[in-house]
Amino acid sequence: MKKMALLFHFFIFLLLQQLSPGSANPEGDALYALRSGLNDPDNVLQSWDPTLVDPCTWFHVTCDVDGHVTRLDLGNANLSGNLVPELGKLERLQYLELYMNNLGGRIPAELGGLKSLVSLDLYHNNLTGSIPPSLSKLSNLRFLRLNDNKLTGRIPRELTKLANLKMLDVSNNNLCGTIPTGGSFSKFTEESFKNNSRLEGPELMGSVRYDVGSRR
Ligand SMILES: *[C@@H]1O[C@H](CO)[C@@H](O)[C@H](O)[C@H]1NC(C)=O
Ligand SMILES: *[C@@H]1O[C@H](CO)[C@@H](O)[C@H](O)[C@H]1NC(C)=O
Ligand SMILES: *[C@@H]1O[C@H](CO)[C@@H](O)[C@H](O)[C@H]1NC(C)=O
Numbered sequence: 234m235k236k237m238a239l240l241f242h243f244f245i246f247l248l249l250q251q252l253s254p255g256s257a258n259p260e261g262d263a264l265y266a267l268r269s270g271l272n273d274p275d276n277v278l279q280s281w282d283p284t285l286v287d288p289c290t291w292f293h294v295t296c297d298v299d300g301h302v303t304r305l306d307l308g309n310a311n312l313s314g315n316l317v318p319e320l321g322k323l324e325r326l327q328y329l330e331l332y333m334n335n336l337g338g339r340i341p342a343e344l345g346g347l348k349s350l351v352s353l354d355l356y357h358n359n360l361t362g363s364i365p366p367s368l369s370k371l372s373n374l375r376f377l378r379l380n381d382n383k384l385t386g387r388i389p390r391e392l393t394k395l396a397n398l399k400m401l402d403v404s405n406n407n408l409c410g411t412i413p414t415g416g417s418f419s420k421f422t423e424e425s426f427k428n429n430s431r432l433e434g435p436e437l438m439g440s441v442r443y444d445v446g447s448r449r
Contacts, residue, residue: 260302261288263319271314271336277307301325308354309333321346332378333357340379345370352376356402360384364403366391374398381405388432393418401425408432 265283273279280292289296295304302323313335320329321343327350336358344353345367353371356378363386364379375397384406392398393416401421409431412418426432 257283258287258300260323261285263317263322264288264291264294264302264305266317266319270317271312273310273312275311277310277312295328297325299325303349304328304330306330307334312336313359315339316341316344318343320344323347325349327351327373328354330354331358335359337361339363340365340368340384342367344368347371348373350374354378355382357381363387364389364392364408368392369394371395372397376400378402379406383407385409387411388413388426404428 261283265281268278268281271278277293280290281288282291285291287296287300288294288302289300293306293310294302295306297303303325304327306328308330309332311334312331315338316331316336318341320341324347326347329344329347329350329352332354333356336355337360339362340355340360342365345365348371350371351373353368353374354376357380360379360382362384364384366389368374368377369389369391372395374395377392377395377398378400380402381404384403386408387410388403388408390413393413395417398417401418402425404425404427406429408429410433412426412432412434423434426434
């Protein structure tokens with residue numbers, strides 16, 4: 234009988250723990266911070282309800298078996314507003330897809346904390362400021378597409394350390410300085426950098442083809 238009572242109390246305890254606001258999910262909080270920073274005229278973020286235990290049931294969010302967010306698929310969603318530093322807390326995030334929106338403001342340096350990130354797609358937005366050097370910490374990054382924004386400043390030399398980088402596009406921005414060489418950058422052509430009127434490159438492009446006029 235005593236055992237039963239103990240069991241009963243244990244279940245009550247579990248139930249209360251589920252219901253208490255203290256059980257909030259930090260990744261859900263990070264995503265909700267993103268939602269709060271955005272204008273969403275098409276209501277694509279309507280399912281992002283912070284009172285749910287975890288964000289894995291929200292639309293455009295994918296989780297792994299452990300309930301950690303691995304993908305955010307919000308390309309072409311008519312979103313405007315700014316990115317938030319809280320995004321950097323999504324340690325298992327592999328795909329951050331926010332291309333073709335109207336996002337403004339800066340790329341938060343905190344995105345350098347996304348240590349699982351494979352793909353960072355922020356192309357075709359209205360982003361300003363410079364490319365954060367902290368992105369060089371993304372050792373798993375394979376795709377970095379920041380083209381068609383209003384980014385200024387130099388391309389951080391540290392990015393050449395991204396050994397797994399297969400695709401880089403920073404074209405159609407307002408970057409300046411010289412194009413870094415070496416490391417993973419040795420495989421990129423001028424296509425990755427074109428239409429940045431103040432960006433200089435030829436002398437540093439080394440053996441890479443630099444015949445702007447020709448097309449294949
Ligand atoms: C995007 O949002 C604007 C309102 O900000 C609206 O007028 C427009 O129709 C939306 N575009 C699409 C493709 O949904
Ligand atoms: C881009 O930002 C500028 C201000 O920097 C603003 O005037 C313009 O409307 C924005 N464009 C879009 C498509 O959001
Ligand atoms: C060059 O980039 C700017 C953005 O900096 C863009 O507005 C313009 O359309 C681009 N030009 C071409 C030919 O793509």
